[in-house]
Amino acid sequence: METIVFSLLNGVIYGLLLFMLSSGLTLIFSMMGVLNFAHASFYMLGAYFAYTISDASSFWLALVFAPILVGLVGAAVERWGLRTVHVNGHVAELLFTFGLAYLIDEVVKIIWGRNAVDYQIPELLDFPLFELFGAQYPAYRIFTLFVALAMLVALWFILNRTRAGLIIQAALSHPHMVGHLGHNVPRIFMTVFGVGCALAGLAGVIGGNYLVTDPAMAVQMGPIVFVVVVVGGLGSLMGAFLAAMLLGLLQTFAVAIDANFADMFGWLGLSPTSEVGRISIASLAPMIPFLMLVLILMVRPRGLLGDREL
Amino acid sequence: MKLVKSAALAAAIAFVSTAGASAESLKIAFIDPLSGPFGPSGQAGLNEWNYAAAQINAKGGVGGQEVEIIGLDNKVNPKESLVQLQKAIDQGVRFIAQGNGSSVASALIDAIEKHNKRNPGQEVLFINYAAVDPAFTNERCNFWHFRFDADADMKMEAVTDWVKGQDSIKKVYIIGQDYSFGKAVAAAAVKNLGEKRPDIEIVGNELHPLGKVKDFTPYIQKIISSGADAIITGNWGADMVLMIKAAIDSGYKGPILTYYGGSKGAATAMGAAAVGQVKAIVEHNTNLQLSDAQTAYVDGYEAAYPEDNYYYHRIHNAMNMLAMAADKAGSTEPKAIAFALEGMTYEGPTGTLTMREDNHQILQPLFMSTFSDNVTRGVEKLPLGWVSGDADRIEADATRTETTCKMERPS
Numbered sequence: 001m002e003t004i005v006f007s008l009l010n011g012v013i014y015g016l017l018l019f020m021l022s023s024g025l026t027l028i029f030s031m032m033g034v035l036n037f038a039h040a041s042f043y044m045l046g047a048y049f050a051y052t053i054s055d056a057s058s059f060w061l062a063l064v065f066a067p068i069l070v071g072l073v074g075a076a077v078e079r080w081g082l083r084t085v086h087v088n089g090h091v092a093e094l095l096f097t098f099g100l101a102y103l104i105d106e107v108v109k110i111i112w113g114r115n116a117v118d119y120q121i122p123e124l125l126d127f128p129l130f131e132l133f134g135a136q137y138p139a140y141r142i143f144t145l146f147v148a149l150a151m152l153v154a155l156w157f158i159l160n161r162t163r164a165g166l167i168i169q170a171a172l173s174h175p176h177m178v179g180h181l182g183h184n185v186p187r188i189f190m191t192v193f194g195v196g197c198a199l200a201g202l203a204g205v206i207g208g209n210y211l212v213t214d215p216a217m218a219v220q221m222g223p224i225v226f227v228v229v230v231v232g233g234l235g236s237l238m239g240a241f242l243a244a245m246l247l248g249l250l251q252t253f254a255v256a257i258d259a260n261f262a263d264m265f266g267w268l269g270l271s272p273t274s275e276v277g278r279i280s281i282a283s284l285a286p287m288i289p290f291l292m293l294v295l296i297l298m299v300r301p302r303g304l305l306g307d308r309e310l
Numbered sequence: 311m312k313l314v315k316s317a318a319l320a321a322a323i324a325f326v327s328t329a330g331a332s333a334e335s336l337k338i339a340f341i342d343p344l345s346g347p348f349g350p351s352g353q354a355g356l357n358e359w360n361y362a363a364a365q366i367n368a369k370g371g372v373g374g375q376e377v378e379i380i381g382l383d384n385k386v387n388p389k390e391s392l393v394q395l396q397k398a399i400d401q402g403v404r405f406i407a408q409g410n411g412s413s414v415a416s417a418l419i420d421a422i423e424k425h426n427k428r429n430p431g432q433e434v435l436f437i438n439y440a441a442v443d444p445a446f447t448n449e450r451c452n453f454w455h456f457r458f459d460a461d462a463d464m465k466m467e468a469v470t471d472w473v474k475g476q477d478s479i480k481k482v483y484i485i486g487q488d489y490s491f492g493k494a495v496a497a498a499a500v501k502n503l504g505e506k507r508p509d510i511e512i513v514g515n516e517l518h519p520l521g522k523v524k525d526f527t528p529y530i531q532k533i534i535s536s537g538a539d540a541i542i543t544g545n546w547g548a549d550m551v552l553m554i555k556a557a558i559d560s561g562y563k564g565p566i567l568t569y570y571g572g573s574k575g576a577a578t579a580m581g582a583a584a585v586g587q588v589k590a591i592v593e594h595n596t597n598l599q600l601s602d603a604q605t606a607y608v609d610g611y612e613a614a615y616p617e618d619n620y621y622y623h624r625i626h627n628a629m630n631m632l633a634m635a636a637d638k639a640g641s642t643e644p645k646a647i648a649f650a651l652e653g654m655t656y657e658g659p660t661g662t663l664t665m666r667e668d669n670h671q672i673l674q675p676l677f678m679s680t681f682s683d684n685v686t687r688g689v690e691k692l693p694l695g696w697v698s699g700d701a702d703r704i705e706a707d708a709t710r711t712e713t714t715c716k717m718e719r720p721s
Contacts, residue, residue, distance in 0.1 A: 006531045014525060113617050114353055116551060116575040118690075128561055135534040136561030141527075211524050212552055212579065216347045220524060255518075255528040283488055286522035 002133035015248025016148035024196030030235030040222035046204025059122035074197025233306020339398035373636030388417035409440025451715035466498035483538035495544035526556035546570035594623030604659035669715035
């Protein structure tokens with residue numbers, strides 16, 4: 001019972017964090033066709049900016065300004081980087097973001113050092129919210145949950161209920177038509193790229209002290225974010241949401257389950273002492289995202305809710 | 311054409327310069343992670359090797375030769391390490407230092423043995439400063455391998471000796487990284503607890519993937535719901551930092567017995583909440599009462615590398631014993647040094663060290679350290695650090711374990 005409750009909570013929170021990261025990537029990918037390899041680096045930047053700001057002032061200022069800063073950096077990258085590279089085609093853009101990821105990595109190492117920085121949870125939220133089955137549940141985790149939900153609602157509202165959202169959605173599928181209607185499509189692209197990066201930055205702000213803020217965080221998170229986007233389906237925010245939750249839950253449940261292959265497949269005659277029978281479900285957890293990726297590409301190449309083939 | 315010419319010229323210059331350098335300097339290739347989740351651990355190791363080299367060079371070097379450290383990044387990947395080993399050998403390097411990851415050490419031991427068999431007169435010596443899989447000094451012992459850290463079994467002896475005296479501990483959870491080292495730690499813990507405290511119930515014995523887990527909270531919640539009074543772990547690097555952070559955040563109150571609680575970043579992640587709760591079995595901590603010379607050595611290191619804390623004391627030991635061996639042998643040939651190292655004793659800052667002749671395992675005093683807020687020397691710029699009392703000292707001889715090694719020496 002406690003396993004289920006804890007895994008549900010942890011899974012949902014991790015899933016929401018993943019969604020926050022991948023929503024920006026999905027937006028950028030579906031609109032500009034750019035697979036932004038540097039997306040996780042913006043997540044890292046968010047965490048580092050938040051660390052610096054909260055060190056100098058307070059976490060709450062960081063919560064507001066770090067994502068904005070990251071968004072501005074993202075917009076600048078689009079305006080002066082990607083846009084110039086764009087004329088050379090998608091491969092050039094891909095390579096550009098690839099290089100950018102390394103560049104950001106190195107810059108972060110130069111500025112903040114190679115080690116984890118002491119980015120701490122704000123004191124106001126540094127208390128156990130409740131105790132469940134003997135284990136305390138940190139309030140900050142629940143706070144993360146609410147921030148992610150608020151972002152989810154806001155994003156949904158902007159995209160579906162406002163004029164700006166309407167234009168963005170139109171620019172996603174018919175950029176030329178939107179341009180002919182008199183909208184400044186490059187500016188829309190820049191805004192979307194900036195907002196996408198800001199969302200990643202926000203994920204960094206609340207994920208950086210929930211996990212650890214170190215120069216390796218981008219490299220660790222990067223592949224998983226891609227899995228979410230591909231599994232969810234290109235261009236589908238809802239799909240990304242589903243994929244992120246699915247991944248978060250599957251991974252945490254896998255860790256929590258105390259069983260090995262022999263327990264599951266014992267009826268096939270698999271003995272608990274054999275090589276295969278000894279493999280525990282928990283040890284498979286980090287493999288799950290990639291297993292999902294492979295399976296989904298085989299069974300349903302356009303992803304859970306995608307409307308385009310890869 | 312011009313490009314080819316200049317490339318050839320550059321290559322020639324490079325060749326001449328390395329050939330020139332090898333005549334006067336003794337090169338040690340440091341093959342360890344310098345990037346990725348274990349990058350900080352490796353970088354700290356490299357810094358200490360560089361510092362130890364600078365210190366020994368100031369005293370005349372090893373066998374009259376200046377020591378030069380060449381840092382090579384292996385990303386804790388055995389395959390990558392073999393590429394780097396070949397690269398080092400091609401550059402004329404005859405000494406290899408490695409420590410982070412017994413999986414890597416295992417690959418290096420095999421590769422170096424093969425190389426030495428095929429290239430008599432060009433032998434390479436392996437200085438292992440931290441890879442502690444007991445197999446390397448038992449069934450897989452090798453003449454070309456010397457270990458300057460206590461192995462997983464020796465450390466577990468010390469950890470379980472401490473547990474033995476704690477009557478309140480009734481249930482223990484063992485968690486570790488899923489590779490040879492983690493398995494060795496778990497096996498040693500089960501064996502030792504069974505002998506010393508058969509009443510203790512091992513409520514969990516789990517391995518998690520190396521360097522891949524980002525949130526240990528699910529593991530910790532599992533540990534808490536198992537009712538464990540103490541956690542034993544061999545985790546290091548990011549796996550140590552993240553696990554300990556999750557344990558503190560989830561309100562785990564029992565002792566956490568570690569090998570590498572001193573991993574870089576762990577103190578920051580633990581904070582004041584972990585004071586008195588986290589223990590580490592080490593060969594040195596910076597709050598020991600030591601000689602002025604050693605204090606100056608530590609001060610010098612921390613001044614030279616302000617973002618580091620002095621941690622790998624065994625590197626200091628290894629460098630000094632290397633120099634002693636070169637003097638004793640009157641040569642810097644790896645083979646002569648290896649023979650000189652066998653059975654050698656060294657009066658180090660923490661006491662007398664002996665390199666066992668039978669299996670090439672160092673015997674050195676060990677200290678059970680506790681994370682404390684009452685320290686003269688903090689770590690990671692915090693007022694927190696590691697301390698150990700008089701009762702926490704384990705004499706070198708007491709750490710000796712039986713070995714199954716049948717050493718084969720070259721003629």
